[in-house]
Amino acid sequence: MEIYRLPALSDNYIFLLHDPNQNIAAVVDPAEVKPVLEKLELLGAELVTIFNTHHHHDHVGANQKLIQKFPKLTVYGGVEDRGRIPGQQVFLQEGDRVHFAQRVGEVLFVPGHTSGHIAYYFPPLVAGEIGELFCGDTLFAGGCGRLFEGTPVQMVESLSKLRNLPENTRIWCAHEYTLKNLQFAMTVDRENPDLQARFAEVKEARSRNEATVPSMIGVEKRTNPFLRWEQPALQLAVQSQDPVQTFAHLRGKKDRF
Template sequence: MIQIDALPAFTDNYIWLLQDNATQRCAVVDPGDAAPVLAWLQGHPGWQLSDILITHHHHDHVGGVEQLKAHTGARVCGPANERIPGRDLALGNDDRVQVLGLDLQVIAVPGHTLGHIAYYGGALPTPVLFCGDTLFAAGCGRLFEGTPQQMHDSLERLAALPAATLIYCTHEYTLSNLRFAKAVEPQNPHIAQRFEEVTQLRAQDRITLPSNLALEKLTNPFLRTTETSVKEKADERTGRQNPTPSAVFAGLRAWKDTF
């Protein structure tokens, strides 16, 4: 069994730590800072960092890569179409990579950045998705490089995964995302309930992740662009008819950018 824990970094990042207790080997996802990982390794003598998985090139996701690689010799896996420091294995859509005995599928998810990838493991008792800054709990990433159409298509690709899939994104944005979700769908009882639960968690400084895909489909407006209530709110905000789900998405994303 692989254990997955979060190592907090910066103000709201999470570095995901995958641990194989049988072999005392571990892997990390998007280590923007080497210090939390090195501190964990120092506190766990005998453990070996074998792999570093990168979803995209932003500094808060790759800033610790070279120091960790120099310290541990870990293999660095990352998107083929982005400049990733220390990368050993360049990955593209539908590639597969073996990490700690897990078979992970690579899914191209352009939008936040053009070469952004996600890692999906479907062979565990519960499927897992490491999606970087593409899909957040109750939200999605900003469009720094891609188009609304690209990001919408990427989210649809992720939404097609099994409903039980656990969503391991890399920022603690859940509460602010739910505030926006409430503005989009003020009558949605699932959003109201989740907002209350997440508010209590954050008041205790507790993590709100991982999420799961079934919950996201009920509460994440960016996965609900075909819902009449969401389209009507997007039309109201943009002052025009948004004829396609991707147009609804574009309207929501522009609104969220200034929310």
């Protein structure tokens, strides 16, 4: 399974999955139709699947036009998003499986950013190799999504599911927010040497207009404050030792940053 990162809108990423053996493709969270069609044309591939993580327009904006172009494709989304994702045909919940390119993806229910948010995790075919996580706006490189519809309790539970995936899991998150996220992280976890090194690397990469997605679960566990609510330095920064309250205070600080 080949994965292509397609920039869209001002800071979104669409992910196109290609099965070169059958020359078919799937797309995750198509915000815009043009980059998808251009990549499909270059590959000479037929789009057969849309995997949506949640209902926000910058993740489903191209659904209808893609359905018009490829009327046989199947649109997947979470069961809690029934009626909110254009063209949705399959309604997924925790523990369901999806299939593409001889890979089996596991569906994770990860509410918090929205009430119906799901993620798709494709474990490696061989133990110890790299897995692939498509997590929409739940987990970002260096950050996490705003809580528009969910609660801190839900988001901590959701992020815990993602944090518990193997460290060599690539995180295909849907926005190029990494530099701003790490700028905030430095205000609450400044003495973290892993964060210091990552911040310098990301500043350099963004100065060259290079993408910082995908990330890795292992990197996030060492540097992302929203996966580190048990760390004493972060608890001290928000004056709380309760995991949910620590997360909630950190999220509030980031909202005002």
